[in-house]
Amino acid sequence: MAGLTLAYKIEHEQKLGAFVDFTIYERQDDVGGTWLANRYPGLTCDVPIHIYTLPWCPKHDWSSFMAPGPEIRQYIRDASEKFDLVKFVRFNSKVISATWNDDVGRWDLEIQRNGEIIYDSCEVLVGAVGTQNTPFEPQIPGLSKFQGKFVHTGDWDDGLDCKDKRIAVIGNGSSGIQCFGALQKEAKSIVHYIRGPTWISMNYLAQFTKDGSNFAYSPKEKESFKDPTALLAYRQRLESLANGIFKNLVFQDTCQDVKKEFRASVEKLMKERLASHPELHGRLIPQYEPWCRRLTPGDDYLAAIQQPNAKLVDTPIESVTSTGLRTADGHTEEFDIIIAATGFVNSRVVPWTMTGLHGQTLASLWKDDVDGYLSVCAPSMPNYFSIGCGPNYTIANGSVLSSFGFVSDYVLKWARKIATEDIRSIVPRDDVIKQYNIYLQEVLRRTAWNGDCKSWYRKGRTNQYRTGITAIYPGSLMHFRSMLEEIRGEDFDIKYRSPNRFRFYGNGLTDLDMTDGADLAFYLQDTFRKENMLAPWWSSEDRNTLAGAGDRPGTTATSPQPDKQIQDGKHTSQPIVWSPVSLAPHPPGTPDHLSGNQMQAENQPSSLRDDL
Known part of the structure; x- marks a missing residue:
């Protein structure tokens, strides 16, 4: 993108x-970037979709607060076509x-x-x-010997059938959490191999959700976002708060109370969702502070890991056998499918x-x-x-x-x-x-x-x-x-x-200079402010001076009538008009034919005058 x-x-x-x-x-053969490369089950944007929208192509009818991968993939295609950007791409x-x-x-x-x-x-x-x-493939001895199906979340096999299969998922980053939660429902058995715990948080900007979880936008909400003003206001509120994360949760010198409160709320959420299996607290809830690594919202994961067909293994993997995985404690488990959710290089x-x-x-x-x-x-x-x-x-x-x-x-x-x-x-x-x-x-x-x-x-x-x-x-x-x-x-x-x-x-001229009839003072539009205009400057004492100004060569003057000088707050008199031959009022004794630049040159030493 x-x-x-x-x-x-x-x-x-x-x-x-x-x-x-x-x-x-x-x-690749299409637009989409990482959303084209990643197609694993459960793929979902892990931030609110309205702040993961191209600023120049808003979309009012996103299906949910955290949109699924296929919808994002289609959105990127639609944006490219709307603005005819594909013409620049060589696939x-x-x-x-x-x-x-x-x-x-x-x-x-x-x-x-x-x-x-x-x-x-x-x-x-x-x-x-x-x-x-x-995709980063795990460096596990014996991987090439596995006789089942090995697949990486970053290079998913769209034809892979996971229903009623024995599945291993390696890794608990975003893809591992999402993939495990989605596949647990259809797998015969599923085991999650992790190196250590990670924070499973409520969704980003959970204050905009109903209960901290992802939700589908209602037809009424989508209809309201057809109003560009309402949609922009909603997006700005979301993005403004998201852009405050560094100060509030990452930078150690600020907002200590906010950080403590946030950690406590995430820990409380995880314990509540693991209430039926308190023995998992120590294995899934980290000791390091949130944001040390990327947070992973996972609405389904903590429920999925507690199901009868699911198991958590945090013992290091020692090797891959022809039929499964062996851990460092000597235990071997057989699988039909091994999924590497190990991220990218x-x-x-x-x-x-x-x-x-x-x-x-x-x-x-x-x-x-x-x-x-x-x-x-x-x-x-x-x-x-x-x-x-x-x-x-x-x-x-x-x-x-x-x-x-x-x-x-x-x-x-x-x-x-x-x-x-x-x-x-x-x-x-x-x-x-x-x-x-x-x-x-x-x-x-x-x-x-x-x-x-x-x-x-x-x-x-x-x-x-x-x-x-x-x-x-x-x-x-x-x-x-x-x-x-x-x-x-x-x-x-x-x-x-x-x-x-x-x-x-070049030659000292611009394209504008060479354009007949061009406005060569356009820049005044950038500086002129009506409210900056000075109030009327002449007074009763000025009128006598102005009355005689017409005797000066090249000038005329009209003295305002006392009863018509100001009417409804506006001047009714005509301004002083100087002779068009001059760029500035003539000093006494200046010949009428000299312009402002010429007058300056006449008063300069001859060598400088020649340069001018």
Whole structure:
């Protein structure tokens, strides 16, 4: 959805088609991104759907507060078709490599499409591949020996029949919780293998729900959202509260009472839902604080894990046998289906070979430390920007789809500058990247994400100043937006296509200057304010002076009549009219034929006068 947001900005919002030739290379056969790749049973948006809606394409008739995956998939198709964005997309096109050619200031691309290799090039390259695109398969000995069906939630087999099957689910992130809850109802038996407990919370923004659980919107509610004003107000209330999560629940220096209350409410909810099996409290309720890892709303899960056909196993898996799984305590269980709900490869490196300045690859630069610039730019990668897939992005700081718009605006500011100012390349300075990441890590230390838990947010090195957190931005969404409002050109090395960077100035005239009849004072409309007009300035003493003003060369004056000077609060007299030959009133003794600029030149030394 990041790429579609950029396309919408270019085509409709900013209308940049005159100087932006835009193409999206998409490796899948349709739009949808992660919602096309993920199709497992129970797939549901884990935030309220009205804040997981493209800001430029609202939808009034979502089925439920937390919408199901198939509905989101269709919504993305509908939005693409409504705004004719598919015309920019080349499907079944996998980028193999991108190599920077510094001599010409372009990226050379190698693309695999339908089994063939094609080539393209571009001045500006944008990575919008997301981070949830390459399934991470568990590294368990013997996996290849399993004679049953092995499937990953990120690469689901739509033909898989789970009814009355013996099923194992590995992992208790969002996909594991949702998948387990959905399959328990039809499985013969189902076992959940987890490494440790996780917080199973009420739904995000539960105050907008009836009982903290997901719910279907009523026909009356959907009808009310047909009013754009009502829909916008509802979305703003939701998104405003969601954008306050960082201050209220993540940043350690603020809102301590709110954090304590939130933890107590989630723990109370879990204990209530596990009331019939109190022995599960210690195995499912974490000791670390909420938000150390992503919260997982799961309306069905806690009920499902207590059913007769369900079981929880928190003993480590030792190996896979031909018929099932063996745990470290020696126990073996047989299964027909093993489901890996183990997430995706957590890498900020794009899934193609990317070679920038001096032959440096992004993979080698980020081998140990994933240091980027505002999650948007990368070291030694000129004219490259990322939307949503760079290091330390706002993936849990508020509305992620709104953040796509903020970054797109930033990218297009640079694109406009590069295109109009004859710039060959821009790249963030190494010293700036270093300083930025020192700052970033200092703030991350003061967040719940730096707590004592295992999280995919933390995949980097840890040392005296590094927290290891590479996935998430250390601030609120409002903070991120403010950081992107200016392009901060001082943070970049900029190279021009000409030895003189001012060549783009041209001949001193603009297109507007060359347009017959154009308004060359349009800018006054931006500054004029009726309420700023001064009150009438003339007084009775002025009238005698004004009466004689007509004797001055090139001037006329009309003295207002005493009884008609002001009528109903408005002036009825005519204003003073100066001779049209002048730009300003003539000083005494000035020849009538001189304009304001000419008068200034006459009073300057001859050398300066010649220049003028």
